[in-house]
Amino acid sequence: MNFGVLLSLAVIVTLIFSITAFLYVQGQPKEEIRRMEPVMDVKNLKDMRIELERVRKVMWIGPHADDEVYVAGLLHYASLKGKDCIIVAYRAGGERRKLNLMSAELLGCNYTYLSSYPGRSVKEKIRSLLTSESPDLILTFHPETGFRMSEAHAKVGELVTGVISSGNYSIKLFYILNKDPTLEKLLGGADRSKQTHYLDLNLIVGNESLFEVKIADICVYSKAIPAAKAICEDAGGMQDRMLRYEFYEEYTPSDS
Numbered sequence: 001m002n003f004g005v006l007l008s009l010a011v012i013v014t015l016i017f018s019i020t021a022f023l024y025v026q027g028q029p030k031e032e033i034r035r036m037e038p039v040m041d042v043k044n045l046k047d048m049r050i051e052l053e054r055v056r057k058v059m060w061i062g063p064h065a066d067d068e069v070y071v072a073g074l075l076h077y078a079s080l081k082g083k084d085c086i087i088v089a090y091r092a093g094g095e096r097r098k099l100n101l102m103s104a105e106l107l108g109c110n111y112t113y114l115s116s117y118p119g120r121s122v123k124e125k126i127r128s129l130l131t132s133e134s135p136d137l138i139l140t141f142h143p144e145t146g147f148r149m150s151e152a153h154a155k156v157g158e159l160v161t162g163v164i165s166s167g168n169y170s171i172k173l174f175y176i177l178n179k180d181p182t183l184e185k186l187l188g189g190a191d192r193s194k195q196t197h198y199l200d201l202n203l204i205v206g207n208e209s210l211f212e213v214k215i216a217d218i219c220v221y222s223k224a225i226p227a228a229k230a231i232c233e234d235a236g237g238m239q240d241r242m243l244r245y246e247f248y249e250e251y252t253p254s255d256s
């Protein structure tokens with residue numbers, strides 16, 4: 001075999017290798033951040049995506065059967081990463097349950113109701129829930145400010161924190177914080193506590209950003225809830241002014 005033939009073979013092999021590598025890279029799922037305004041400085045905060053890495057089951061606990069919209073970005077991201085994802089509300093009637101199913105399907109989660117778990121008090125029901133579902137990461141409301149100064153939200157945050165801090169659980173606990181001036185104006189309140197973590201909703205997973213999925217989830221409830229309708233219909237260009245982040249505060253026992 002002369003040198004010319006060898007060289008040609010080498011060129012062909014290199015080409016085949018390059019094309020294969022190119023096709024492999026093209027075939028990989030894309031996870032990129034497509035930056036849109038408004039942007040915030042998050043460099044001193046931790047990325048929730050890293051917290052999720054070793055987690056198997058993520059659970060949201062809120063009192064109302066629509067509160068999961070506040071953490072829709074994280075729930076959807078978790079389910080796309082193959083995590084079990086469970087949404088817990090206290091209870092819901094027939095029509096609302098249909099919307100809950102639509103929301104759960106959109107986010108890739110299951111929906112369940114605390115009222116159906118055994119226990120004489122809400123605290124006992126939360127314990128039953130944790131025993132039966134064994135989540136390793138829980139998201140709930142801040143026990144003082146409850147996202148929009150909602151007493152019902154804050155109460156659930158307080159009860160969940162009480163159960164976890166007094167029990168022998170290895171569960172990470174995070175509070176969703178409202179730091180968005182647009183949502184504060186719309187909902188009539190925000191959280192004062194300081195965020196430790198963020199999730200960037202500009203993240204593109206598949207063909208959509210997490211922000212687009214969150215808006216779609218809010219739209220599920222737009223017929224039932226005026227604030228959801230306002231956001232879904234982009235009243236006054238609200239969507240452009242909303243922060244494209246979810247902010248979380250990690251609960252550490254020394255806080256209490």
Ligand SMILES: [Zn+2]
Binds near residue numbers: 062064153
């Ligand atoms: Zn609520």
